[in-house]
Amino acid sequence: MPVRRLGWLLTVAGTLGLVAAFVLTVEKIRLLQDPAYRPTCSINPILSCGSIMTSDQADVFGFPNPLLGLVGFTVVATTGVAVLAGALLPRWWWLGLQAGAVLGVVFVHWLFVQSVYRIGALCPYCMGVWVVTIAVFWYVTLHNLGGRPIVDAVARFHSTILTAWLLVLVALIGVEFWDFWRTLL
Amino acid sequence: MTKKAKPRTTRQTFTAPPRRTSPARGPARGPARRWWQNGNLMLTVTLVVAAVIALGTFLVVDGTGSEAEPPAGATDPRLVRADSHRLDVAAGELVTLVEFLDFECESCGAAYPSVERLRKEYAGKITYVVRYFPLPGHTNAQNAAQAAEAAARQDRFEAMYTKLFDTQKEWGEARTSHADTFAGYAEQLGLDMTRYRADVTAPDTVARVNRDKADGTDLGVQGTPTFFLNGRQLQASPTYANLKKAVDDALAAGS
Numbered sequence: 166m167p168v169r170r171l172g173w174l175l176t177v178a179g180t181l182g183l184v185a186a187f188v189l190t191v192e193k194i195r196l197l198q199d200p201a202y203r204p205t206c207s208i209n210p211i212l213s214c215g216s217i218m219t220s221d222q223a224d225v226f227g228f229p230n231p232l233l234g235l236v237g238f239t240v241v242a243t244t245g246v247a248v249l250a251g252a253l254l255p256r257w258w259w260l261g262l263q264a265g266a267v268l269g270v271v272f273v274h275w276l277f278v279q280s281v282y283r284i285g286a287l288c289p290y291c292m293g294v295w296v297v298t299i300a301v302f303w304y305v306t307l308h309n310l311g312g313r314p315i316v317d318a319v320a321r322f323h324s325t326i327l328t329a330w331l332l333v334l335v336a337l338i339g340v341e342f343w344d345f346w347r348t349l350l
Numbered sequence: 351m352t353k354k355a356k357p358r359t360t361r362q363t364f365t366a367p368p369r370r371t372s373p374a375r376g377p378a379r380g381p382a383r384r385w386w387q388n389g390n391l392m393l394t395v396t397l398v399v400a401a402v403i404a405l406g407t408f409l410v411v412d413g414t415g416s417e418a419e420p421p422a423g424a425t426d427p428r429l430v431r432a433d434s435h436r437l438d439v440a441a442g443e444l445v446t447l448v449e450f451l452d453f454e455c456e457s458c459g460a461a462y463p464s465v466e467r468l469r470k471e472y473a474g475k476i477t478y479v480v481r482y483f484p485l486p487g488h489t490n491a492q493n494a495a496q497a498a499e500a501a502a503r504q505d506r507f508e509a510m511y512t513k514l515f516d517t518q519k520e521w522g523e524a525r526t527s528h529a530d531t532f533a534g535y536a537e538q539l540g541l542d543m544t545r546y547r548a549d550v551t552a553p554d555t556v557a558r559v560n561r562d563k564a565d566g567t568d569l570g571v572q573g574t575p576t577f578f579l580n581g582r583q584l585q586a587s588p589t590y591a592n593l594k595k596a597v598d599d600a601l602a603a604g605s
Contacts, residue, residue, distance in 0.1 A: 207523075211487055216525040285489065285525055325393040332401050339405070342487070343412075 172248030174304050178297040179242025185290040185297075186234025193218055193229050206289045211342055214288040222279040230276075234294060237265060241301055263309050270302035277334060281341050296331060303327050420570050424581035428565045430479050433558070435507045438469055438478045444604045445476040445580060445597060450483035450566040452574040453494035453514040454522050457588075461575050462515040464590035468597065476597060480511060482562040483574050490521060490528045495559045497532035500549035501541060509539050 192204045196218055206214040217223060223230055244262055247254065273295045280287060307323060310316040319326065385391060421429050429448050430436075440446075449465065451458045469478055482499070484491030494514050501510035513535045521528040529550070536546045549555055566576070570583070577584040579596050586592040 209487075213523065213525075216523070220525075322390045322393060325390055325397060328394045328397050332397065335401070 168248060168308070171304055171308050172245050175241050175245025175301065176249060177245070178301050179238045179240075179245055182234060182238035182294055182297040182301075183242055185293045186231040186238055189214070189218070189231035189288075189290050189294075190229065190235060193223075193231065208289075211285075211287055212289060213286045214290065216286040217280060217284060217288040217291060220279075220284050222276065222284065233272075237269060238297075240265065259305070259309050262305055266298075266302040266305045269298045273298045277337075281338055287338065287342075295334070299330060300327060303330070419568065420583065421578060421581040426569075426581055428569055429578055429581060431561070431565070434562075435480045435502060435511075436477055437480060437508050437511070438473060438476060440475050440477045445472075445600045446479065447476055447593075447597065448479045448481060448578040450481045450562075450571045450574055450576045450578075452483055452485045452488060452491045453498065453511075453518065454488035454491040455485060455574045456518075456522065458575045459515055459518040459522070461588040464588060464593055467590055468593050471594075472597060475601065480507075481566060482559045483566045483571055483576070484559065484563065485574060488522075489525050490532075492559065493527060493529045493532060495562075496550050496555050497529070497536065499555045499558050500546050500552075501536060501539065503549045503555075504541050504545065506539055506541060510535065513539065 188205075192206070192214060195202045196204065196215070204214040204218065206212070207216075218229075226233075240262070244254070244258070276291065277295060280291065303326070304323070307316065307320045311320065424446060430446065434448075449461075465478070469476070482495040484495045498507060498510045498514060501507055514532075517531075517535070521531050533543070533546065533550070536550075537543055569578070575588055577588055577593070577596075580600050584592070584596055586596070
């Protein structure tokens with residue numbers, strides 16, 4: 166992927182992730198102020214931010230998870246804008262971004278398992294964060310490993326692989342909540 | 351990825367063919383590729399289309415797989431079993447209203463006051479039967495049904511039924527078990543708690559709830575609340591006015 170297109174991807178994904186993290190932070194504060202508050206994304210028993218946000222997993226590190234998103238996605242979006250502005254970032258910068266992306270992608274998959282198999286609910290903003298984190302990880306990794314024949318061969322099918330990855334997650338959600346989705350019809 | 355020409359380049363190439371061979375364009379790539387020649391894009395689209403088709407197939411197979419059959423008539427045994435909970439019994443059972451419900455379902459909670467009003471108004475004229483239909487999306491639906499069944503073992507089904515709907519907002523939509531909350535209600539209702547605790551998780555209690563659910567599924571119940579009036583499924587939303595009209599029509603037809 167030309168670095169300019171990667172710049173666009175980081176800008177858009179970073180901004181979307183930032184918006185989601187921001188909303189989740191604000192909702193968390195409202196929920197703390199008023200335990201009876203019903204988050205805007207609590208739509209039905211399955212799509213329910215409330216049950217996610219009040220879970221133990223929502224404060225894994227002793228503070229609300231979206232605070233990580235507020236910082237992390239700001240870095241992603243800023244990097245994207247810098248690239249679009251024509252900055253030539255040194256290798257160490259990209260490796261730093263890579264480290265963050267790896268931690269992020271591991272974390273969202275852990276959250277996925279917790280959300281789907283432990284808590285048994287989904288939160289729309291969180292799912293948005295999962296998608297953009299995976300996309301950022303995927304494209305930053307391809308960029309950093311670029312130049313090797315194997316990586317370039319894989320990179321030729323960049324969006325196919327990303328789509329397959331996301332569809333696996335969709336399928337897991339579909340299977341786990343199948344009975345529920347059916348009742349919505 | 352770098353193989354994909356930018357659209358702008360493609361257009362330039364198209365309008366100015368001689369430039370394609372110009373050395374300034376970098377290594378020769380052969381003829382410019384159109385979007386449908388982009389293997390990655392086409393594979394991605396194929397994947398998404400395949401996923402949608404798979405989903406559709408599952409839905410259709412799942413829908414036709416369950417061989418639900420609507421009730422054969424007002425006396426279809428699947429509607430009211432001998433052990434089904436009749437909250438009111440009319441002389442002659444001329445009009446029988448059967449509700450498949452889930453104590454955690456919000457629309458059941460919304461229909462509950464209308465049903466109660468109707469039962470009061472038509473006391474002695476209609477038979478009202480409650481069948482369990484706990485939905486899998488509700489964490490405490492099964493617990494609540496078992497609590498009601500345990501209360502029924504001590505002839506307090508109606509009291510528990512009322513209690514569960516009156517308190518639905520307090521425990522509904524939680525992701526954790528409220529079995530203890532329900533035990534608290536049982537205690538408030540003055541039930542024998544030793545018996546309640548044994549009954550609430552007893553295998554035959556679970557089986558009793560499951561039998562109701564199996565009957566419902568068999569009759570084509572897909573969501574809750576589903577009402578059957580004299581064997582006919584009510585399609586209108588269960589507002590007081592709709593329920594009253596259906597009952598009035600059935601009474602007029604029967605007399």
